[in-house]
Amino acid sequence: MLIGKVVGTLVATRKAERMEGLKFLVVKQVDIEGRETDDYVIAADVVQAGMGDYVLYARGSSARQTVQTDRRPCDGVVMAVVDTWDVQGEVKYQKE
Amino acid sequence: MLIGKVVGTLVATRKAERMEGLKFLVVKQVDIEGRETDDYVIAADVVQAGMGDYVLYARGSSARQTVQTDRRPCDGVVMAVVDTWDVQGEVKYQKE
Amino acid sequence: MLIGKVVGTLVATRKAERMEGLKFLVVKQVDIEGRETDDYVIAADVVQAGMGDYVLYARGSSARQTVQTDRRPCDGVVMAVVDTWDVQGEVKYQKE
Amino acid sequence: MLIGKVVGTLVATRKAERMEGLKFLVVKQVDIEGRETDDYVIAADVVQAGMGDYVLYARGSSARQTVQTDRRPCDGVVMAVVDTWDVQGEVKYQKE
Amino acid sequence: MLIGKVVGTLVATRKAERMEGLKFLVVKQVDIEGRETDDYVIAADVVQAGMGDYVLYARGSSARQTVQTDRRPCDGVVMAVVDTWDVQGEVKYQKE
Numbered sequence: 001m002l003i004g005k006v007v008g009t010l011v012a013t014r015k016a017e018r019m020e021g022l023k024f025l026v027v028k029q030v031d032i033e034g035r036e037t038d039d040y041v042i043a044a045d046v047v048q049a050g051m052g053d054y055v056l057y058a059r060g061s062s063a064r065q066t067v068q069t070d071r072r073p074c075d076g077v078v079m080a081v082v083d084t085w086d087v088q089g090e091v092k093y094q095k096e
Numbered sequence: 097m098l099i100g101k102v103v104g105t106l107v108a109t110r111k112a113e114r115m116e117g118l119k120f121l122v123v124k125q126v127d128i129e130g131r132e133t134d135d136y137v138i139a140a141d142v143v144q145a146g147m148g149d150y151v152l153y154a155r156g157s158s159a160r161q162t163v164q165t166d167r168r169p170c171d172g173v174v175m176a177v178v179d180t181w182d183v184q185g186e187v188k189y190q191k192e
Numbered sequence: 193m194l195i196g197k198v199v200g201t202l203v204a205t206r207k208a209e210r211m212e213g214l215k216f217l218v219v220k221q222v223d224i225e226g227r228e229t230d231d232y233v234i235a236a237d238v239v240q241a242g243m244g245d246y247v248l249y250a251r252g253s254s255a256r257q258t259v260q261t262d263r264r265p266c267d268g269v270v271m272a273v274v275d276t277w278d279v280q281g282e283v284k285y286q287k288e
Numbered sequence: 289m290l291i292g293k294v295v296g297t298l299v300a301t302r303k304a305e306r307m308e309g310l311k312f313l314v315v316k317q318v319d320i321e322g323r324e325t326d327d328y329v330i331a332a333d334v335v336q337a338g339m340g341d342y343v344l345y346a347r348g349s350s351a352r353q354t355v356q357t358d359r360r361p362c363d364g365v366v367m368a369v370v371d372t373w374d375v376q377g378e379v380k381y382q383k384e
Numbered sequence: 385m386l387i388g389k390v391v392g393t394l395v396a397t398r399k400a401e402r403m404e405g406l407k408f409l410v411v412k413q414v415d416i417e418g419r420e421t422d423d424y425v426i427a428a429d430v431v432q433a434g435m436g437d438y439v440l441y442a443r444g445s446s447a448r449q450t451v452q453t454d455r456r457p458c459d460g461v462v463m464a465v466v467d468t469w470d471v472q473g474e475v476k477y478q479k480e
Binding site: 289290291319320334335336344346347348349350351352353354355357365367368369370371372373374375376377380 | 391392393394395396397398399400401402403408410412422424425426427444445447448455456457458459460
Binding site for chain 3: 385386387415416430431440442443444445446447448449450451453461463464465466467468469470471472473476
């Protein structure tokens, strides 16, 4: 998994039928210092993450291992909201 | 998933038999600002996307999770046409 | 899928038993203008592509979705010979 | 697999239910000389690796091939603690 | 698949139980001219490759399609020893 920051949402009405009912988030990848990078993913949200939340996301077939994304043509999922992480003993992020 | 822009089509007559009947689109990856990048994918179209459409595409095994691509040697699929997305509350794209 | 150009062949006698009988092509990735890049893949050929052919190749588990590559430790397959593709209405390649 | 160095931990309370009970490590990728790179992964720990340990990690569907990660939306796993590796006959790392 | 050169070995005693019995090689990726790159993979060896051998390796789920790696958390496998390859009719490597 990688750490991302939720920065937006995406709406798509015309889509493969198996994609009905999923909410899509625009997630920017962040590095382990918590800085945003230029990489992003459009990910299905299964944890009701909010704008600005730091989240964990999975790619590929692992993104289909949730009840909501099972057997769907979905290769990105936000499957956790991050509370905190540390690097070398230093807290890099702490959810308020 | 990533956001792409449909910029062309590709035709291949001689192909693995399981690939019959699929339409291939040339899709350029775009960043979250909507700018085209140099990355691209040739993706099967399951939503009848049109030239110039902004779309969502999936890669890898997730690209096979549609009725049309099931069990086919296909690692890219356009599975949604994007209506709109926003970043930090700013609309980056709105389909006309 | 990505577009590639067949530039060579590779021979390997000592290999996992499930790899017997596959022909390996050296395939350079090309961009959507048809220019060769530095990226390449060694791919199993299931469409009898020829030297210089522009082809479509798939990576990952999708590369195993052909009769010839099913259940084999093969993560790259040439599954189509390209006839033509266009970008913004301009033909970028036309097979002779 | 790639070689990583455990540099931290990550905590996420709100997560997909199938992710309960996993411990997440912040793992920096290292090159074959043992130098840390800017790439990282948040990986589930199934070998009780410690801070500073050099480890092997797997990505993608392979990350789900452990008892602890089976069928979970997890695309990174630390599945071994490295004792030593050598390159061209020179020992690059030796666990104390 | 990509071409690699075996440059070392890696030993890990503490590992996921399903990883028992596998030999790990340090494999540097080479380009199609046979030049070593900075990319590498730690791959399970199922063909008894030797130091200095040029090999083919597979990544991802394809790396589990051998008797030795089936259902293991292993995302890299050396599944062939390369005898020779050519590019544009020129032999780039010939095993002695």
